[in-house]
Amino acid sequence: MIVINVDVMLAKRKMSVTELSEKVGLTMANVSLLKNGKVKAIKLSTLNKICEILQCQPGDILEYKNDF
Amino acid sequence: MIVINVDVMLAKRKMSVTELSEKVGLTMANVSLLKNGKVKAIKLSTLNKICEILQCQPGDILEYKNDF
DNA sequence: AAAAATTTATTGTATTTCGATAAATTTTTA
DNA sequence: TAAAAATTTATCGAAATACAATAAATTTTT
Numbered sequence: 001m002i003v004i005n006v007d008v009m010l011a012k013r014k015m016s017v018t019e020l021s022e023k024v025g026l027t028m029a030n031v032s033l034l035k036n037g038k039v040k041a042i043k044l045s046t047l048n049k050i051c052e053i054l055q056c057q058p059g060d061i062l063e064y065k066n067d068f
Numbered sequence: 069m070i071v072i073n074v075d076v077m078l079a080k081r082k083m084s085v086t087e088l089s090e091k092v093g094l095t096m097a098n099v100s101l102l103k104n105g106k107v108k109a110i111k112l113s114t115l116n117k118i119c120e121i122l123q124c125q126p127g128d129i130l131e132y133k134n135d136f
Numbered sequence: 137a138a139a140a141a142t143t144t145a146t147t148g149t150a151t152t153t154c155g156a157t158a159a160a161t162t163t164t165t166a
Numbered sequence: 167t168a169a170a171a172a173t174t175t176a177t178c179g180a181a182a183t184a185c186a187a188t189a190a191a192t193t194t195t196t
Contacts, residue, residue, distance in 0.1 A: 094184095094185070094186085095185075095186060095187070095188090097185090097186090097187085097188085097189095098184080098185055098186075101184095101185090102184095107183080107184070107185095108182080108183065108184090109182085109183060109184070110184085111183095111184065111185090114184080114185090
């Protein structure tokens with residue numbers, strides 16, 4: 001399974017979900033859904049904005065886990 | 069911008085696009101689109117299957133590039 | 137040159153994002 | 167510990183997109 005984890009980077013940047021949502025240009029509600037793995041797909045433009053704001057790589061946010 | 073690069077992992081696994089598409093369960097045409105950055109979003113289920121088959125992490129395939 | 141593999145193109149359908157909004161819940165602060 | 171702030175959850179609708187299916191064009195391999 002693919003796990004989305006934005007929390008680590010948010011902590012590293014000392015940024016709140018509210019601030020991220022404002023800067024990324026998504027509603028707070030939708031960033032929350034994203035952040036908590038409640039989405040089934042992601043637009044590359046959104047991933048791009050997140051990486052840009054958090055200054056990180058997709059790999060810092062997305063992880064593949066073997067779910068045996 | 070977000071860059072998708074499956075070629076490196078395909079080479080590492082000595083796998084063709086055809087083989088990947090069969091194992092992932094997408095048509096060859098669509099894997100090609102994906103592989104060549106012609107998609108604007110990706111389903112996490114698809115990313116999952118690709119990582120599973122290629123035994124790699126999303127970060128091996130997706131890269132954020134500062135497009136100044 | 138022929139065959140095989142890959143890319144590009146197109147159309148239709150099902151799925152999904154995301155906005156907008158509101159309510160519920162959790163965390164922080166005073 | 168009560169109020170305020172932040173976050174999460176939920177719902178609906180519209181717009182966007184993935185992906186299948188298919189076929190043609192192009193490139194690579196033999």
